[in-house]
Amino acid sequence: MTTTQPPIRFLDGEAYERGMGVWSQMVGHIFLDWLAPKAGSRWVDIGCGNGAFTELLIARCAPAEVQAIDPSDGQLAFARTRKGVQAATFHQGDAMALPFVDDQFDAAVMALVLFFVPDPVKGVAEMVRVVRPGGLVCAYVWDIPGGGFPIEPIRAELARMGAPSAGPPRADISEIGALHTLWTDAGLEAVESRPISVQRVFVDFEDFWTTNLMVGGLGTRIAGMPPADIERLKQGVQERLPTDAEGAIIYHAWANAVRGVVPGG
Numbered sequence: 184m185t186t187t188q189p190p191i192r193f194l195d196g197e198a199y200e201r202g203m204g205v206w207s208q209m210v211g212h213i214f215l216d217w218l219a220p221k222a223g224s225r226w227v228d229i230g231c232g233n234g235a236f237t238e239l240l241i242a243r244c245a246p247a248e249v250q251a252i253d254p255s256d257g258q259l260a261f262a263r264t265r266k267g268v269q270a271a272t273f274h275q276g277d278a279m280a281l282p283f284v285d286d287q288f289d290a291a292v293m294a295l296v297l298f299f300v301p302d303p304v305k306g307v308a309e310m311v312r313v314v315r316p317g318g319l320v321c322a323y324v325w326d327i328p329g330g331g332f333p334i335e336p337i338r339a340e341l342a343r344m345g346a347p348s349a350g351p352p353r354a355d356i357s358e359i360g361a362l363h364t365l366w367t368d369a370g371l372e373a374v375e376s377r378p379i380s381v382q383r384v385f386v387d388f389e390d391f392w393t394t395n396l397m398v399g400g401l402g403t404r405i406a407g408m409p410p411a412d413i414e415r416l417k418q419g420v421q422e423r424l425p426t427d428a429e430g431a432i433i434y435h436a437w438a439n440a441v442r443g444v445v446p447g448g
Contacts, residue, residue, distance in 0.1 A: 204235035206333050207295055209381040210438045211239045214294075214323050217377065218442060223247045224289040227313060229278050229306075230296030234262030234271070240292070241270050250283065252276045279305045286315040293322040295438070297362075298351035307369045317448015320371055323379060323440040324362070327354035331437035333383070334395045340419040344412065359439040371443030380437040387430045388421050 222245040231237045231251035241249060249271040253259050259273050276282050278293070278300050291310040293300075300306035310320045325332045327350050332338060338350055355361065363376045385391040396402030405413060424432050 203295070203333065204233060206381065206383065206436060207232075207235045208239050209383065210323055210379050211236050211294060212243070213379045213381070214321075214438075214440050215239070215243050217379075217440065218319065218321060220244050220290060220319065225287070226250070227252070227281070227283065227288045227291045227310075228271070229281065229291060229293045229310065230299065231262060231271075231273065232258045232295075234258075234265045234268050234273075236292070236294035237262060237271050238265050238267040242267055246270065248288075250274065250288070252278070252281065254278075279309060281309045281313055283313045285312055287313050288318060289315060290319040290321070293324075295324055297322050297324050298327065298353045298355075298357050300353065303353055303356045303365060304368070307365055311369055311371065311445055314445050315448070316445050318445045319442060320366070320369075320445060321440070321442040322362070323438045324357040325351075326359070326378065326437050326439050327351065327357045329358065329437070329439075331378075331380075331439075333434070333436040334401065335436075336420045336423040337395055337401065337416075340416055340423065343419065344416060357439060359441075362439055362441040366441050366443040369443070370446060372446050374441065374443040376439060376441040378437050379440055380435060382433055382435045385432040385434065388424065388426070388432065391424065391432050391434065392417065392420070 224246050225248040226240060226246045228237045228240060228249060228251040231253045237249060237251045240246065251271050252274045254275060254277060256275065259275060262268060262273055274282060279302055291314045297303055297306060314320055332350060356365065359376050359378065363374060366374045385394065396405065405416065426432055
C-alpha cells in the first residue's frame, strides 16, 4: 500500500493531552531533575504546544517569567485553559524567528519540538540568541531512530505495510549523537546529553490503540485506509506489544535530552 499522507503534526491540544501530553510530562519530570535549574529564572518555552511542559516547568521550577510560543492556535487555546499556567504568557510564532530580543532569558527549552523544526540548526541558533551569556539552552526529543517513540509499534507496522512516515519530519535529529553535535556546533559550552526512559500502563490493546490514534492526526490518516488494511494494521501492532496475564500493556518509551551553556557568562 502507498499513500501521500503528510508527516505527523500536532494541532489539537485536547487530543495531544491524552495521546502525548502524559508522556511529555513523564519525561519532563526526569529532565528537570537532571537540569536542576535555579528558581526565579526567566524561561522561554519554544514549541509549547498545549502547555503540558509549561505547566510542569512552573510547578517544579518557580520561574520569575515564562514566555511560551507555538505556531498552532488550537494548541495555544488549550494551553491557556490549564490551571497551572497563570504565570506564563503565550504567543503564536515560529521557532526559527523568535519574537524576543537578544539575551532576554536565563534559559530556553524545547520539549519534544526540535524534530518538527524545518531547520534545526536555525532553531538552536535562535535559542542561543535569546539566552544571556551563562544561560541554559536545553531540549528533549523522542529517540525516533532508536525506537523510543511512544507510537513506535504503529509507526513500524505502517512502514512495513508501505505507508509513509508516521513520525516527525526531522526524526534524524533525535539521535543522541546528532543532538550533541548540534549543540556543540552552535557554540554552546559544557554540552551534555543523556537518554530518559519512561513507561506507561494501558489497560488493554484498545486503550493503547485509541489513545495513540489521537496523536498528530494519526486516527484520521488510518481511518482513510481500506478496512482490510486497518484490521491488518491493528493485528500487526498488537503482535508487537508486550501484554501481561490480564491483558494490560506496559509500554516503554525513551527520549534523548541535551543541555549546554551560552558562552561568556
